[in-house]
Amino acid sequence: LFIRLSVGLLKVATSQWKQEKKTRSGAAIRQVSSPSSSYPCKKSPLDQLAALVLHGQTRLRQLGQEQRQDSLCSTKPQNCKRIVVLGAPRVGKTSILRRYLRDGFVEEYKPTSEDFLRKLFRIRGETYQIDILDASGERSFPAKRRLSILTGDIFLLVFSLDDRHSFEEVCALRAEILAAKTKLIKSSVSDQCAKPQVPLVVCANKVDLPPSETEISRAEVLQALGEDCAYFETSAKDSTNLEKLFETLAKRGGLPTETGPSQHRKVSIRSYQAMRTGRVTGKGSQTPGCDDPCGALYPLARRPSFSTDLRQVMGPNAARKPGKRLEKCQIQ
Numbered sequence: 001l002f003i004r005l006s007v008g009l010l011k012v013a014t015s016q017w018k019q020e021k022k023t024r025s026g027a028a029i030r031q032v033s034s035p036s037s038s039y040p041c042k043k044s045p046l047d048q049l050a051a052l053v054l055h056g057q058t059r060l061r062q063l064g065q066e067q068r069q070d071s072l073c074s075t076k077p078q079n080c081k082r083i084v085v086l087g088a089p090r091v092g093k094t095s096i097l098r099r100y101l102r103d104g105f106v107e108e109y110k111p112t113s114e115d116f117l118r119k120l121f122r123i124r125g126e127t128y129q130i131d132i133l134d135a136s137g138e139r140s141f142p143a144k145r146r147l148s149i150l151t152g153d154i155f156l157l158v159f160s161l162d163d164r165h166s167f168e169e170v171c172a173l174r175a176e177i178l179a180a181k182t183k184l185i186k187s188s189v190s191d192q193c194a195k196p197q198v199p200l201v202v203c204a205n206k207v208d209l210p211p212s213e214t215e216i217s218r219a220e221v222l223q224a225l226g227e228d229c230a231y232f233e234t235s236a237k238d239s240t241n242l243e244k245l246f247e248t249l250a251k252r253g254g255l256p257t258e259t260g261p262s263q264h265r266k267v268s269i270r271s272y273q274a275m276r277t278g279r280v281t282g283k284g285s286q287t288p289g290c291d292d293p294c295g296a297l298y299p300l301a302r303r304p305s306f307s308t309d310l311r312q313v314m315g316p317n318a319a320r321k322p323g324k325r326l327e328k329c330q331i332q
Helices: 002-023 026-033 045-071 093-101 142-151 164-188 218-225 242-252 269-277 306-314
Strands: 080-087 115-123 126-134 154-160 200-205 230-233 294-297
Touching: 080 093, 080 142, 080 164, 093 115, 093 126, 093 154, 093 200, 093 242, 115 269, 142 164, 142 306, 154 164, 154 242, 164 200, 164 218, 200 218, 200 242, 218 230, 230 242, 269 294
Parallel strands: 080 126, 080 154, 154 200, 200 230
Antiparallel strands: 115 126, 115 294
16 A cells, blocks of 8 residues: 555656646746755655655554554453443542552542543453543533443442432432443343343442431431442542452452452553563563563553444444434433
């Protein structure tokens, strides 16, 4: 393809040069060739072609670098999971995710509009990719929230024990998730009685608060959500029950328990790439514990576009067949 493009550009440049040669006057030629002329000499078509070829080579090198970067995240489809985190503001979602990804806690509160993070794992010779979408800013955009729900694989719903409204919002979100997943399954499976098995965990944060400040009891939560609901009372501040929460998220989502923050070594993306490709780095060519579970936070992660998520929901063959009725979009 590159050779064909070069030949085509050469033909175009040659024809352009011949045309200019015919129309150019002798006086203009002398003016251009004169050393006393104050006008800069224009590039010849051959120079332009050389510049285009050089640009093409540079672009090919850039594409190769991008492909090498993408190879860091290349995993089997069943090993790629998206965790969607939902809940009211100021309940501690970002703090819980910080514990999950970086094992830290920040006292200062900063509102999160939307955050997309990606962590890569190397566990027992397999590569795993976990995308985490903190969809806090989608409370006022039902269509965006529904799209995030439809493309999510695992769900973490967070409310605060000192805020009853946040608990009511979690109850509404849970019902919305189950309804959306049920509708999505019924639209793709002929069995109208199919029930979705949605990996979903509910988290009541700020259990470190004194009992006088809490507004919701455990019995009330289980009565509203059901005894079979995975429910944890946690504290992002002192890490209470967070390890059990992350372990349950992994089990329900079909992920190894080594994805928990205390079950793997935290490495840089460069060290992760070296281990994944079998290259040994460091002094003395020693990498202790190369076979141990390890995880790296991917620094260049961006949320896929909404059109990409829509194609994922609608399917690759979403084009309507002749004579077939147009189906309603599932995010409506």
